[in-house]
Amino acid sequence: MNASVKALVLRETEYKESSRILTVLSDSLGKLTLVAKGAKRRGSRTAAAAQLLTYSEMSISCSRGRWYLNEAATIEIFPGLRNDLRKLTCGSYFAELLETVGDEDSPDPEILRLGLNCLNALSEGSREDRLVKAVFEMRLMCLAGYEPSLDACAVCGDESENNPFFDISGGVLLCGSCAGGDAFRLCDSSLAALRHVTSCQAQRILSFRLSGEALNRFCYVCEQYVTHHLERHFHILDYLNNLE
Numbered sequence: 001m002n003a004s005v006k007a008l009v010l011r012e013t014e015y016k017e018s019s020r021i022l023t024v025l026s027d028s029l030g031k032l033t034l035v036a037k038g039a040k041r042r043g044s045r046t047a048a049a050a051q052l053l054t055y056s057e058m059s060i061s062c063s064r065g066r067w068y069l070n071e072a073a074t075i076e077i078f079p080g081l082r083n084d085l086r087k088l089t090c091g092s093y094f095a096e097l098l099e100t101v102g103d104e105d106s107p108d109p110e111i112l113r114l115g116l117n118c119l120n121a122l123s124e125g126s127r128e129d130r131l132v133k134a135v136f137e138m139r140l141m142c143l144a145g146y147e148p149s150l151d152a153c154a155v156c157g158d159e160s161e162n163n164p165f166f167d168i169s170g171g172v173l174l175c176g177s178c179a180g181g182d183a184f185r186l187c188d189s190s191l192a193a194l195r196h197v198t199s200c201q202a203q204r205i206l207s208f209r210l211s212g213e214a215l216n217r218f219c220y221v222c223e224q225y226v227t228h229h230l231e232r233h234f235h236i237l238d239y240l241n242n243l244e
């Protein structure tokens with residue numbers, strides 16, 4: 001069986017002398033593991049595409065239950081990530097999250113699109129890196145089925161948004177009277193940012209600005225939300241936070 005896919009490389013590992021094994025997120029076949037034979041050889045037709053965080057048009061084939069990469073043409077390499085350790089680490093963290101939520105048999109074009117948009121923003125530096133990271137984290141959680149409920153206090157239904165709190169483990173908004181000890185205090189701007197990212201159209205996810213304490217709150221909530229709900233510790237996140 002042969003197929004043509006557009007795919008982003010999420011992980012690459014060396015395999016035998018001259019090959020690589022790639023984990024990719026593809027547009028039409030979801031998450032795939034591919035053998036890229038000879039990809040480490042100079043002049044190979046797949047070498048450029050077989051690199052971490054590269055998006056390419058790939059011609060692949062399946063033989064005895066295993067997928068092989070035959071040819072590839074790179075579409076986007078996100079050049080801004082290549083010479084900046086912090087951006088590259090952040091992009092690699094995005095890749096780990098995409099690998100965690102990506103499904104082997106069910107393609108999700110929205111998740112791939114989110115990944116590409118955020119890697120592009122990171123590469124171009126059009127927004128603060130930590131804002132891009134937080135937006136990616138929260139929107140990805142929504143697409144993966146963990147959308148928080150932010151309309152009104154989950155306990156009493158109060159919609160006045162006076163003194164809002166966010167319950168990270170419950171994924172709900174609480175008012176000041178109903179919030180318990182673990183709820184995290186938001187502010188008007190951080191709540192507005194959360195609402196925007198969880199409900200806007202895909203092309204508008206980064207069209208807002210946030211700074212100061214509101215940005216700190218937004219970033220904190222998004223990161224905690226991911227690690228709590230995916231129930232995983234990401235070592236690369238420790239590494240990234242130590243670079244900050």
Ligand SMILES: [Zn+2]
Binds near residue numbers: 154157174
């Ligand atoms: Zn309440």
